[in-house]
Amino acid sequence: MAKGSVNGAQPAPPRRLSWNDPDVRSIVYQAVALILVVAIGWFLVSNTLHNLSIRNISTGFDFLSRESGFAIGESPIAFGPENTYARAILVGLLNTIRVAVVGIVLATILGTIVGIARLSKNWLIAKLSMIYVEVIRNIPLLLQLFFWYAIITESMPGPRQALNLLPGVFVSNRGVKVPAPTDHFAYDLAAFGFLLAIVLIIFVVRFARKRQDATGQAFPVYRTGIALLLGMPVLGWLIGGAPLELDVPKLQGFNFVGGATLTPEFAALLFGLVLYTAGFIAEVVRSGIQAVSYGQWEAASALGLTRSQTLRLIVLPQSLRVIIPPMTSQYLNLTKNSSLAVAIGYPDIVSVANTTLNQTGQAIEGIMIIMAVYLSISLSISLFMNWYNKHIALVER
Amino acid sequence: MTTASESLPPPSISTGPIAWVRERLFSSPLNTVLTVLSVWLILMALPPFIEWALIKSSFTAATSQECRAGGGACWAFIGQKYRLILFGLYPYEEQWRPLIAAILLVAMIVASCMPRFWNVSLPIIWVGGLIVVAILMWGGVFGLRYVENTLWGGLPLTLILATFGIAIAFPFGIVLALGRRSRMPAIKTLCIMYIELIRGVPLISMLFMSSVMLPLFLPEGFSIDKLLRAQIAIILFAAAYIAEVVRGGLQAIPKGQYEGADSLGLSYGQKMRLVILPQALKIVIPPLVNLFIAAFKDTSLVVIIGIYDLMQSAKVSLTDPAWRGFSIEVYIFISIIYFLFCYSMSKYSQNLEKRLATGHKR
């Protein structure tokens, strides 16, 4: 047999189980790691179950359907003590999403402005934005939240002496009161006009590109777009009869009635999150712009492109690629940081879940809910951003 | 024609302060508008602030009423309370101990920032330093009075939570990073799950978890105190972030280095210990400093589970009924403390980054 193999193909050396075989080692290592993790998990779970049974705490999510018995300071949907814990948690979730979405939009705008300002040729602007970024980034967010909250609740006058910044806008230690549109058909029309404008802009962009491809003539897309965005809602409002009445907040007794309210908690949280995150976004934007070499500007100028064309056609597409991954993590950070709401009493998901777990003793379930919420938010933002990243990478590469 | 002409000075309109002002402040209509706007903003904000903080303020008042009389800031309040804010409830006459501990911790951080300590002496400095800090804080030996850790507080506690957090999380982070880059699917998956799970949730949920769930995790009869629970949460949290930073460093090492080590016949452990990690860790020092800054700021969240760090002691100082309503002053005071620490560290890490970057090119 052994002789037969001499002129045939060499048979694979016989495999023996040996510690020197990398595959064997790898399997052993992995098995050990898995066993360790399972063992630790089992140890923790069994301890927990034992401890819970001693304390007479039942596990499970049954408590969610029980009556909550507490009130929530602000809520986008109707909520009262007679509603269930499940609904309370939904309110918390909606509050988290509300502050995160508004925060992300505002922080992006402010951060982009500051980031560009840091690169300004104007010495004063560049220095001011540098100071802003350095100060904001080097002080804990929680401290900033306490600070803004203290300024609103302690340093602002009471409702009777409220600062009347603009007609109808009152700032007091009860928050910010602004006029709200009344329930009128014209306002619905205006909102409809806004949506219509967005649809029209999509068509205008398409048309402009086609026309430019065919005739070379560029179409003033930006001016048309802005005109549509402003004009259509006004048109809707006019068609609806141009009502002038607004629900203006009025002082009645010790507080305001009417209008829309920004509570001190929401205002402080939003303000703090936006200012803080904008400091980080500014750095992201700055490094994104700086990642595009000066040679690109020069080559574009040498071709005769204007500054704004260069920015739009050459610089932005390149820096967006650098900017988007760190920008994503800033958005995630803002969302996670909104959990500091609990410290100033804004009823976000953490704060509501915390109240729930204190009332029911369902600690594990409460924390699981918090973590599940944040994990799914984080996951969906990063999935979306990955998709977007691939999308622009494909279009351009 | 070929006689070399002298180097002439530039025309005066293109240099000098006037040219500078024109170039850097008024070079275009937009720039002029921006300059005017910012000057206006500064004029609106700065004088009232200076008036409040320095002119109408009181530095020496003995009582709250006296302090408020001027209508400005009440810095006398800080004078009254700074020991409480800085050291929390630590026994008054023993407060030199946390002071020395804090200085020691700062010195250790500074030493880790200096390239000439980047060798075996660094772990020795850390282990030794942390032991001395523990002895100083707890006492009970060498004639020092025993102080239980429920009495610790203020700045030293903030420093301890951040430093111990990062120092202990560091080896965990390296293991996680190596695991995430490993070719063994089970280990890789476990590491990825841990890292992404932790990075997906806010620190506060980890703090809640450790404060309400850790006691349930332990066998009956065992208990761990609140401070340790918070410290564990910070360590678990920091490890995931350190892992990602270290992974970045590992990825930056060119493939040739791995191949070179393999071709010398080094084992996996030798390859990592002798070739890859020394290079990777050097690259990641600046981002690690940034992580430390983040940890330093993030420890302020422990107030939410009632631990007596700098932030909490500041809040407690505000509850004195004799001195009510000076929160802005206190917040500014501790903001300055946090800022000084974080800013100097971030400047340092930027310098380091520049130095390391040029070092790599050569």
Next chain:
Amino acid sequence: MAVPIIELQKVNKWYGEFHVLRNINLNVARGERIVVCGPSGSGKSTMIRCINRLEEHQQGHIIVDGTELTNDIKNIDAIRREVGMVFQHFNLFPHLTVLENLTLGPIWVLKKPKAEAEATAMKYLERVRIPEQAKKYPGQLSGGQQQRVAIARSLCMNPKIMLFDEPTSALDPEMVKEVLDVMVGLAEEGGMTMICVTHEMGFARKVANRVIFMDRGEIIEQNTPEEFFSNPQNERTQLFLSQILH
């Protein structure tokens, strides 16, 4: 002599306190081909970059095709449309394909229809002998190919003047020739005014009408290539030539 297409009169420029261009006088005739050489840091790049106002001069006059360069944006745009520039490091736009790099200027600056711009682009890509690379991205090309794309990109704007700033000095030796061949072809076609900063003396001999030597911000010597190389007048020129030719 007819009216020169480029006139530099007593041009001076400073970077802060540093006097980079000293009293530069230069007339370039229509269709003339000039090679500029000189030691590194002598101000060659600065001088040709002043011609399409990538740099601003502080004293003197620069007149290109009858238009003086001032702070007037209209004039600057008009001049940049007439003047093409090729950079040492190519400066192609990495996020656009080769074809898109070539059509960008014609579409957005010259307002040409896309189809026409693409046809022109393909014509020039054939001239620089890489039509098959049209759909690729710059990062996928070799240095020599990238520089040829950059030349084609400038030509697509149909310029009257071409400026080259050391177009071959960032290239590996084996790629220098393919770029020089394209430039020689362009020169031999005639009609194009060219100013080329280069140390390729073979190229200078072959196509230049005039060679200019700069040192420390000044034009030290200028002459026909034959005279310049065989009989340099200034000792700094002699020193430079001895260093470059050996």
